[in-house]
Amino acid sequence: MLVNGEPGKLISIRDRGLLYGDGVFRTLRATRGKAQHWPLHYQKIQSDCKVLGIDCPDFALLTAELDGLLAAHPDGVLKLIVTRGEGARGYAPPSGAAATHLWDVSPLPDYPAGWATDGIKVHLCELRLSQQPRLAGIKHLNRLENVLAAAEWNDASIAEGILLDIPGNVIAGTRSNLFMVRDGELLTPDLSRCGVAGVQRARVMECAATHNAPCRVAQFGLEQLLAADEVFLVNSVFGLWPVRELQQRSWNRHPISRQIQEWLSHASD
Amino acid sequence: MLVNGEPGKLISIRDRGLLYGDGVFRTLRATRGKAQHWPLHYQKIQSDCKVLGIDCPDFALLTAELDGLLAAHPDGVLKLIVTRGEGARGYAPPSGAAATHLWDVSPLPDYPAGWATDGIKVHLCELRLSQQPRLAGIKHLNRLENVLAAAEWNDASIAEGILLDIPGNVIAGTRSNLFMVRDGELLTPDLSRCGVAGVQRARVMECAATHNAPCRVAQFGLEQLLAADEVFLVNSVFGLWPVRELQQRSWNRHPISRQIQEWLSHASD
Numbered sequence: 427m428l429v430n431g432e433p434g435k436l437i438s439i440r441d442r443g444l445l446y447g448d449g450v451f452r453t454l455r456a457t458r459g460k461a462q463h464w465p466l467h468y469q470k471i472q473s474d475c476k477v478l479g480i481d482c483p484d485f486a487l488l489t490a491e492l493d494g495l496l497a498a499h500p501d502g503v504l505k506l507i508v509t510r511g512e513g514a515r516g517y518a519p520p521s522g523a524a525a526t527h528l529w530d531v532s533p534l535p536d537y538p539a540g541w542a543t544d545g546i547k548v549h550l551c552e553l554r555l556s557q558q559p560r561l562a563g564i565k566h567l568n569r570l571e572n573v574l575a576a577a578e579w580n581d582a583s584i585a586e587g588i589l590l591d592i593p594g595n596v597i598a599g600t601r602s603n604l605f606m607v608r609d610g611e612l613l614t615p616d617l618s619r620c621g622v623a624g625v626q627r628a629r630v631m632e633c634a635a636t637h638n639a640p641c642r643v644a645q646f647g648l649e650q651l652l653a654a655d656e657v658f659l660v661n662s663v664f665g666l667w668p669v670r671e672l673q674q675r676s677w678n679r680h681p682i683s684r685q686i687q688e689w690l691s692h693a694s695d
Numbered sequence: 696m697l698v699n700g701e702p703g704k705l706i707s708i709r710d711r712g713l714l715y716g717d718g719v720f721r722t723l724r725a726t727r728g729k730a731q732h733w734p735l736h737y738q739k740i741q742s743d744c745k746v747l748g749i750d751c752p753d754f755a756l757l758t759a760e761l762d763g764l765l766a767a768h769p770d771g772v773l774k775l776i777v778t779r780g781e782g783a784r785g786y787a788p789p790s791g792a793a794a795t796h797l798w799d800v801s802p803l804p805d806y807p808a809g810w811a812t813d814g815i816k817v818h819l820c821e822l823r824l825s826q827q828p829r830l831a832g833i834k835h836l837n838r839l840e841n842v843l844a845a846a847e848w849n850d851a852s853i854a855e856g857i858l859l860d861i862p863g864n865v866i867a868g869t870r871s872n873l874f875m876v877r878d879g880e881l882l883t884p885d886l887s888r889c890g891v892a893g894v895q896r897a898r899v900m901e902c903a904a905t906h907n908a909p910c911r912v913a914q915f916g917l918e919q920l921l922a923a924d925e926v927f928l929v930n931s932v933f934g935l936w937p938v939r940e941l942q943q944r945s946w947n948r949h950p951i952s953r954q955i956q957e958w959l960s961h962a963s964d
Contacts, residue, residue: 427708436705437713439696439776439797444706446838447716478839479846503784507708515772515801517838517845517869528708532784557861558825560843568837569715569786570747574829576786577748592826600786 428491428529441526443509446517447567449526450474451507452625455534455663459500461492462662466625471508474564480510481525488527495529503663505530509567537585537664542687545670545680546585546659550648551575551600555591557619565622575600585667586659588651591620596651602661603627605641606654607682612641626660626690633689658683666690697760697798710795712778715786716836718795719743720776721894724803724932728769730761731931735894740777743833749779750794757796764798772932774799778836806854806933811956814939814949815854815928819917820844820869824860826888834891844869854936855928857920860889865920871930872896874910875923876951881910895929895959902958927952935959 427435442448452467461467468485475482488506495504508527513520553575561568575587586599598604598621605614605627612634617623634641651657656677657669666687668680696704711717721736730736737754744751757775764773777796782789822844830837844856855868867873867890874883874896881903886892903910920926925946926938935956937949 429708435708437708439698439704439706439799441713442842444710444713444776444778445720445836446842447836448839448842451714478843505784507713509713515774515804517841519842519846530708535784553829556825556827558840560822561839566839567714567716568839570717570830570835570837571827572786573711573715573717573788574747577788 427531428495430526430528431487431491437526437528438512440512441509442511442513442519442523443507443526443567447569448478448519449480449507449509449567450478450565451505451567452565453662454504454506456496456499456502456504459496461496461504463625463629464489464492466628467506467662470565470625471506474566475508475525477564478510478566479519480508481523482508483525483527491529495531499531502534503532505532507567535663541585541667542665545668545677545683547583547671548599548659548669549579549584549587550673551578551587551589553578553589555589555597555620557591557593559619562619562621563617563623565624572600588672589621590648594647595645596647597621599659599661602659602664602667603630605630605658605660606646606651607656608650608654612639612682613644613646614641616643616645624661626662626665629690629693630660630666630686633686633693636693637689656680656683658686696800697764699795699797700756700760706795706797707781709781710778711780711782711788711792712776712795712836716838717747717788718749718776718778718836719747719834720774720836721834722931723773723775725765725768725771725773728765730765730773732894732898733758733761735897736775736931739834739894740775743835744777744794746833747779747835748788749777750792751777752794752796760798764800768800771803772801774801776836804932810854810936811934812953814937814946814952816852816940817868817928817938818848818853818856819942820847820856820858822847822858824858824866824889826860826862828888831888831890832886832892834893841869857941858890859917863916864914865917866890868928868930871928871933871936872899874899874927874929875915875920876925877919877923881908881951882913882915883910885912885914893930895931895934898959898962899929899935899955902955902962905962906958925949925952927955
């Protein structure tokens with residue numbers, strides 16, 4: 427673990443990341459000493475920082491820190507957090523605050539291998555996401571909605587929860603982005619009012635475009651999701667999981683999901 | 696500063712308060728060695744913890760810690776944070792997590808005395824609050840909306856910002872609750888979909904009821920606010936500030952606001 431470049435696992439109780447969730451983060455997968463898609467993750471955290479007016483550390487600095495961590499932890503999950511740092515009491519962002527940045531490493535989760543091949547069972551969350559266009563798409567530290575949603579099930583056979591927003595649009599998984607296939611077309615929810623636009627979502631869209639199967643960003647509800655030919659979830663840690671079961675609906679074949687898995691595994695950074 | 700009862704100013708980077716804003720807080724005013732309305736603040740943080748399923752430390756423990764702090768800092772602003780504590784990676788709340796609780800102390804802010812008597816100038820925030828009934832009313836650590844709102848002005852003569860929600864209902868100040876007076880009736884916004892229901896708001900409602908001037912919780916928009924006979928803001932640090940100026944509208948007399956200030960100053964805990 428590194429805090430502002432130094433080994434450590436503590437931060438100030440006056441850090442605005444704690445006080446207000448005033449910061450952003452990334453979760454990366456390290457495999458054989460390489461952090462997968464690190465340049466894309468950096469672009470995303472830099473862009474998220476910019477929206478919030480946080481001074482993101484530069485690429486070279488973070489890359490050097492990351493390289494040091496990878497040497498010690500060639501395989502695992504890396505988490506990078508950038509907060510606005512400390513400041514005087516009060517919500518207003520202090521001018522010229524020095525951002526705090528920190529890294530944490532944890533072991534790779536031990537998911538059943540079948541989840542990537544045969545698909546997963548998912549829970550439909552009762553919690554509905556609120557709409558806040560000013561924060562939509564950003565992976566910020568205000569994640570209580572995700573916490574409440576993830577608390578809804580306690581059954582190890584359920585791999586993820588599906589989130590709708592308050593008006594009923596399908597948005598995402600609690601920790602993943604969602605895609606569906608309908609009549610051969612790939613669709614993913616519009617995230618302009620809520621949700622997190624993850625790196626793996628961008629990679630799927632890029633891969634699909636490269637293979638002349640462009641993905642369309644759309645608004646759709648639960649009924650349309652249940653009528654889809656395939657549904658799959660993606661994130662940077664587990665990659666791509668086809669959905670096998672949601673409520674009374676089951677999907678037994680996932681040909682396009684598996685094709686996209688294959689494309690992703692061969693795509694470069 | 697105290698962290699879990701021990702002098703200290705650091706917490707773990709794995710604390711869910713930092714990772715997800717998974718916690719709640721209170722801000723109290725200490726005056727001559729007494730924390731104002733501490734029992735009400737405790738009730739509120741206990742109730743907020745309960746909604747989130749966080750195990751709130753008990754009253755006797757927190758009161759003992761508070762007494763120690765007050766002996767050293769008889770006047771100032773006290774902040775109490777309770778988070779869900781540390782846990783395994785992932786949004787799902789770990790079962791049996793030991794909550795983290797911490798206290799911080801800062802000096803009393805140096806507000807112009809005229810703000811409480813002659814009223815304040817306020818900014819109408821462009822940021823609109825999202826609606827999330829599951830979190831409405833709770834003073835949780837997901838406060839990025841307040842941060843973005845408070846970043847909108849940089850004029851020391853503006854004391855607060857007024858927040859509407861996305862549909863246009865008046866909700867609150869960025870760090871205060873709002874009341875308006877219309878034809879002798881006291882009104883305060885419905886906070887069932889967003890906003891924080893603060894202790895000072897509850898005290899105003901209680902005082903008004905005691906004096907046979909009951910406050911009505913209502914939905915109203917900007918137009919109705921601008922048409923009000925009086926508007927005032929309250930919180931536990933500054934008490935009550937009448938609003939003197941909002942956009943083109945100015946209010947020069949604040950008889951009911953001043954009456955309520957008077958009632959508050961004589962009300963017990």
